[in-house]
Amino acid sequence: MNKFWRITAVARLGVMALVLWGANSEVWAAPMGVCSNCHVMHASQLGVPSTPQDFLLKTGCLGCHTGTNAVGLGSVTGTIPYVLDTVLPVYGGAGNTSLAGGNFWFSNSSAQSGAQSERYGHNPIELGAADSKLTAPPGWKATGFAANDQVGTIDATHPLSCAGTYGCHGNHDATGIQKAHHTNTTGVANATAGVLGTSYRFLKNIQGYEADDYELQPTTAASHHNVYFGAQRNVNNDLSNNHTISYLCAECHGIFHTGQAASEGLKPNPTDALGSPWTRHPVDFEMSNAASVEESGYVYTPNVPVGTYVAPTASANLVDPAVGRIVMCVSCHRAHASPYPEALRWDMTTMIAGGSPGNTNGCFACHTTKN
Ligand code: HEC
Numbered sequence: 001m002n003k004f005w006r007i008t009a010v011a012r013l014g015v016m017a018l019v020l021w022g023a024n025s026e027v028w029a030a031p032m033g034v035c036s037n038c039h040v041m042h043a044s045q046l047g048v049p050s051t052p053q054d055f056l057l058k059t060g061c062l063g064c065h066t067g068t069n070a071v072g073l074g075s076v077t078g079t080i081p082y083v084l085d086t087v088l089p090v091y092g093g094a095g096n097t098s099l100a101g102g103n104f105w106f107s108n109s110s111a112q113s114g115a116q117s118e119r120y121g122h123n124p125i126e127l128g129a130a131d132s133k134l135t136a137p138p139g140w141k142a143t144g145f146a147a148n149d150q151v152g153t154i155d156a157t158h159p160l161s162c163a164g165t166y167g168c169h170g171n172h173d174a175t176g177i178q179k180a181h182h183t184n185t186t187g188v189a190n191a192t193a194g195v196l197g198t199s200y201r202f203l204k205n206i207q208g209y210e211a212d213d214y215e216l217q218p219t220t221a222a223s224h225h226n227v228y229f230g231a232q233r234n235v236n237n238d239l240s241n242n243h244t245i246s247y248l249c250a251e252c253h254g255i256f257h258t259g260q261a262a263s264e265g266l267k268p269n270p271t272d273a274l275g276s277p278w279t280r281h282p283v284d285f286e287m288s289n290a291a292s293v294e295e296s297g298y299v300y301t302p303n304v305p306v307g308t309y310v311a312p313t314a315s316a317n318l319v320d321p322a323v324g325r326i327v328m329c330v331s332c333h334r335a336h337a338s339p340y341p342e343a344l345r346w347d348m349t350t351m352i353a354g355g356s357p358g359n360t361n362g363c364f365a366c367h368t369t370k371n
């Protein structure tokens with residue numbers, strides 16, 4: 001595949017120019033190669049027709065994004081990040097082949113143990129079949145999360161998709177990822193209005209810092225991991241920040257973000273201060289605001305990440321304890337799928353309260369006295 005996306009001399013110049021232009025903010029774009037690598041003008045070549053695709057592409061999302069990730073992956077080389085493997089991916093540790101979002105292999109029912117595998121994450125229709133049990137997003141809130149466009153109502157006839165009206169990536173309408181790939185930048189994702197490629201991983205208006213290798217080889221310290229953007233909310237219904245990664249999840253799972261549904265008699269009250277006792281697990285909440293102090297023992301690890309509320313203009317991909325440690329949906333979940341039910345980042349059967357001495361993973365990364 002590397003050869004397929006090889007760097008042309010012209011593209012090299014383009015990359016150099018962008019690197020220089022973005023030298024202070026660590027922004028760069030990828031070489032992509034000749035048009036015919038990816039596009040076909042008439043969905044037909046030498047009289048052999050192919051399935052017509054949006055944007056005259058040769059294939060759909062998974063046609064390009066299926067494979068096994070290898071070292072060297074990144075925007076500098078212009079390689080494709082793979083989100084679906086055809087063999088069991090290596091998950092974590094040495095030889096890791098799963099990216100930050102996890103891998104759809106785990107939720108793809110044809111690959112694992114039948115219907116049970118649907119529980120291991122999202123099942124966008126592009127995998128071949130929608131989730132047979134969950135036809136709508138749990139925690140769906142029909143209003144209140146439309147600042148980045150309203151996601152369409154997902155149901156049995158309108159299944160979840162990678163992008164578009166019923167999807168996560170791109171615009172939440174028929175234009176989907178239009179103009180995303182050719183405007184993609186890596187590094188600081190500042191979500192410039194109208195330029196989808198500057199949003200975090202083509203998630204419209206979401207900010208963050210994109211690790212060039214998509215966390216193929218994350219290290220705990222200074223580099224090689226994504227930095228997620230979070231908000232330091234004080235009041236329950238504060239949704240003034242629509243750029244956080246948890247806001248993206250809330251576009252479909254809104255009740256899990258604000259912790260209230262009209263049918264619940266507004267408990268907690270929308271204007272209540274955020275705090276213990278909680279009725280749903282906090283997100284977009286800064287840990288030093290917690291009533292409990294056990295979270296101060298948290299040490300940054302890409303396996304249980306926290307977000308920062310500092311706008312992602314800084315050049316270093318560091319989460320500085322001084323500038324926020326925000327609990328996020330992706331502190332606990334992978335965005336795509338994982339080897340554990342509910343796309344969790346760890347195995348819940350190893351989270352034994354009072355019976356897990358020395359375990360600092362998962363819930364214990366923050367609830368440091370519960371092991
Ligand atoms: C590595 C694959 C790849 C290559 C090479 C490529 N494209 Fe694209 N292009 C895409 C993808 C994927 C899209 C899908 C929509 C999007 O993200 O904008 C796209 C979208 C487009 C669009 C519609 C959206 C926009 O940005 O205006 C145009 C026009 C386009 N490509 C033209 C070209 C031309 C001309 C070339 C050759 C100079 C080329 N592409 C080479 C992958 C590629």
Ligand code: HEC
Pocket residue numbers: 029030037038039057058059060061062063064065074075076078079080081162163169176177181184185186199200201202210
């Ligand atoms: C023709 C091949 C092709 C198709 C089809 C395609 N992609 Fe991509 N995609 C690529 C390549 C190549 C890259 C890496 C570009 C780079 O490094 O900047 C990429 C990168 C991405 C990224 C990472 C962006 C980032 O911030 O680094 C996302 C997200 C993505 N694609 C989503 C999609 C979705 C969703 C679809 C379908 C709606 C899709 N792609 C269809 C080739 C494709």
Ligand code: HEC
Pocket residue numbers: 118119120121122123124130131134135136137138151154160166167168245248249250251252253329330333334335342343
């Ligand atoms: C565009 C809508 C949409 C967005 C955005 C979205 N989800 Fe979902 N989610 C769904 C739907 C639909 C389902 C049920 C169907 C399925 O699992 O594929 C679901 C199911 C889930 C499940 C249960 C999986 C299972 O099968 O049991 C988890 C966990 C989850 N989502 C977490 C997240 C997280 C974390 C984010 C943000 C990174 C997020 N979702 C963003 C639509 C969405």
Ligand code: HEC
Pocket residue numbers: 137138139246249250253256257281282283327328329330331332333342344348
């Ligand atoms: C503290 C860790 C944690 C955080 C933060 C978290 N979740 Fe979860 N989530 C879990 C666990 C554990 C489960 C499965 C067990 C359970 O449901 O209690 C779960 C289950 C789910 C489910 C399936 C619910 C069902 O009805 O089966 C969805 C959807 C989901 N989470 C989405 C989200 C979204 C969206 C966010 C952010 C707004 C979020 N989660 C934040 C730990 C978390």
Ligand code: HEC
Pocket residue numbers: 275276277278279281282286287289290291292295304305306326327328331332362363364365366367
């Ligand atoms: C990224 C850090 C983080 C992770 C991981 C995490 N939590 Fe939390 N959790 C918090 C914070 C911060 C609070 C708020 C505590 C407070 O306000 O005193 C909280 C609150 C809670 C509460 C409510 C406490 C109250 O006073 O109402 C429970 C229960 C809880 N978490 C359980 C879990 C479980 C179970 C897991 C693992 C599935 C988990 N948490 C993972 C940070 C985390």
